[in-house]
Amino acid sequence: MKLFSATLALIALTTPAFADVTVSHGFSTFGDLKYGPDFTHFDYANPDAPQGGTMSQRQLFGTPTFDSLNTFIIKGDSAPEVGVHIYDSLMVRANDEPDALYGLIAETIEYPEDLSYVAFNMRPAARFHDGTPVTAADVVFTINALQTEGHPFYRNLLSDVTGVTAESDHRVRFDLAPGAGSGLLGSVAELPVLPAHFYDTVDFAESWMEIPLGSGPYEVAVVDAPRTITFCKDPDYWAADLPVNVGRNNFDCFNYEYFVDDTVGLEAFAAGEYHMRVEYRSASWATGYDFPAAQRGWVQQLLIPDGRPANAQGIWFNMRNPVLQDIRVRQALEYAFNFEWTNDTIFYGTYTRNDSFFENTDMQATGIPEGAELALLEEFRDQLPPEIFTAPAHVPNPGSDRPRDRGDLRAAGELLDQAGWTVGDDGVRRNAAGEVLHLEFPDSSRSLERIMIPYTENLKALGIDVEFEVIDPSAWTQRRQAFDFDLSSTAWSVATTPGAELRAFYGSAAAGAEGSNNLTGLADPVVDALIERVVVANTREELTTAARALDRVLRSKHIWIGGWNLGAHRVAVWDIFGIPETPAPYDFFRNVDFWWFDRDKYDVLVAEGALDSGL
Secondary structure: OOOOOOOHHHHHHHOOOOOOEEEEOEEEOOOOOOOOOOOOOOOOOOOOOOOOOEEEEEOHHHOOOOOEOOOOOOOOOEOOHHHHHOOOEOEEEOOOOOOEEEEOOEEEEEEEOOOOEEEEEEOOOOEOOOOOEOOHHHHHHHHHHHHHHOOHHHHHHOOOEEEEEEEEOOEEEEEEOOOOOOHHHHHHHOOEOOOHHHHHOOOOOOOOOOOOOOOOOEEEEEEEOOOEEEEEEOOOOOOOOOHHHOOOOOOOEEEEEOOOOHHHHHHHHHOOOOOEEEOOOHHHHHHOOOOHHHHOOOEEEEEEEOOOOOOEEEEEEOOOOHHHHOHHHHHHHHHOOOHHHHHHHOOOOOOEEOOOOOOOOOOOOOOOOOHHHHHHHHOOHHHOOOHHHHOOOOOOOOOOOOOOOHHHHHHHHHHHHHOOOEEOOOOOEEOOOOOEOEEEEEEOOHHHHHHHHHHHHHHHHOOOEEEEEEOOHHHHHHHHHOOOOOEEEEEEOOOOOOOOOHHHHHOHHHHOOOOOOOOOOOOOHHHHHHHHHHHOOOOHHHHHHHHHHHHHHHHHOOOEEEOEEOOEEEEEEEOOEEOOOOOOOOOHHHHHHHOEEOHHHHHHHHHOOOOOOOO
C-alpha cells in the first residue's frame, strides 16, 4: 500500500527525483496490509477491556534463573521479560498477519523501490519513563550499540545496515546494503529503542542489575533475583491511546515467578501462588492437573492453537568437535533416538516429529525437488550431493515401540564402524589411534532427564562414552556461549516470514562468533547462498521456494536430531481472566498482552476460599 503525503517534500530533498518512494503507516515484507491508516484497533483486541489486576505467571520460555537485566548481550543470564514489557519499538507486529507491522514510536515508514534505505518519521510525543523525549539519536545509539557490542544475534541481523543517521530529532534513516531484502525493514522496525542517556553511567556491554529505562507501557517495579520480577504500568505511558495499543496492556502489573525445579513450580501454581503457566511437559499436562483447584473447575486447561511455524527444536550436534564432523557419526546418533517409543511412553502420544527446520509450514521441503525449487538447486548442483536431486527430503528414523530397537542400533553401529569407530573387548568404541568416542551432553533442565537418559542408554549400548549431565543454569549458559558441548537440546523460534535472522542460526559468519545461535558451527557456502535467496525474496512464492531449498540442504547435512512439536500452546489458568473470543493466530506470548483481569470471576474464587484477596 502506497500512501503519499506532504512528507514527500522532505524525501525529495534527500532522494533522486525519479525514486519511487513508499510512505506508509504500516509495513509488510510483501506489501499486503490488513489495516488501513485510519484503523482504531486490531480486530483481536477488546477496546472495552477492563483495566487493573495482576497477571502472575511462571517465567517465560522456561528460563530457570536470571542474574542480569541487560537482555542485549551474551554475558549473564538475563530476564527475557524485560525485553517484552519496558521497551517500545519503532513499529509493532500485528498478530493476525504473518509479517505486518504498524507504527508505534514511528508514525510513518519510508523506503524507495530499490530498498537502499529506510527512514522513520517519529512521533514527537514519545517519551522515556523519566520524561526525556525519544529521539532519532536514541535510535542511532541503539543500532550502533547492538552492532558493536550486542549479542551475536543482533550483529548478524544488522549486518546489512551500513549506516544509521539522525536526520532531525524525529527522523532517522538506515542505509542498507544492496540485496538486504525487504524483510530487514521489518526487523529493524521492531527492535527496541534504548535511551542513549541511560548508558552514560551504565555499561551497555556488561551484565548488570540496574533498573533499566525504557519508553514502553511497563516499568520494572520489583526485582528479587533469581526468584521473581514484577513490572507495573507507567501511569503516564505516552502511547496508551495509539491504535496498536487499544485493548492492550490491560493489567496493572505483570509478575513472573522463577523456578529451577518445575515440579515445585507446578505445586506453587496449584496452590494459587501464581495464576497462569504455559505447560511444556506432556506428562504434567496429562497427569499433573488433578489437584483440588482443577477438580473444582477453578483452574482450566486450555489448548491454544499456534499458527506460527513450529520451533526448530531438537538435539543439535556441535560440529566444531572433529568427531562430529563425520556425517556418518551424526547419522548414527540420529538412529539411536527412538521417537516413537518416547512419544508413546513419555509424551502420552501428544507430539508429532520435527522433520523440517520450517515444520508446519509450506516452506517445508517434501518429496523430490521439482519446479522452481529444482531450478534453484540446479545452480548449486556441483556443490551438493547427488541424492539431493534423486531422493526425497530427509525424514528422520521414526523408531519403534521398543525402547531399544535392535535394527536401528545395528544400522547405527554399521555407520560408526564405517567411520572408523570400532568396538573393543571392553565394549567401548575407539578409533585407530585408540581414542575413545566420548561425547558430552550438558543441560540445565531436570525435565529432560526422562527423555535423554533412555537416549543416552542407547548410545552407551553402541559403545559410545556419553555423559548427560544436568548442571546449574548459569554454568550451562557459559558452556553454551563457549560452545563447550557436543550435543545440545535447544529450541529456536521460527519466524512466519524468515529473513536475515537465519544467518544467526545457520550462516558461516555466526559459526565462529562466541555465544552465537549457530550451535552446530555450520559454515557452508550453499547454505549461505540459500539464506540470501530467502532474504532477498520479492514475493512469498519466491520466499517459499528458497526456504524449501534451504530446508532440503540443511536436512541433508544431519546437523540435528529433529525433536517434536504440538502445533499449539498448553496453557493452564486460574479462572480469573478475560480472553478475546478469537485470539490472533500468531505469537501467543504477545497475545497475552490483550487479556484482562476479570474482577467478578476473581471475587467468586476469593469468596469460595480458592484465592486470597489482594489482586
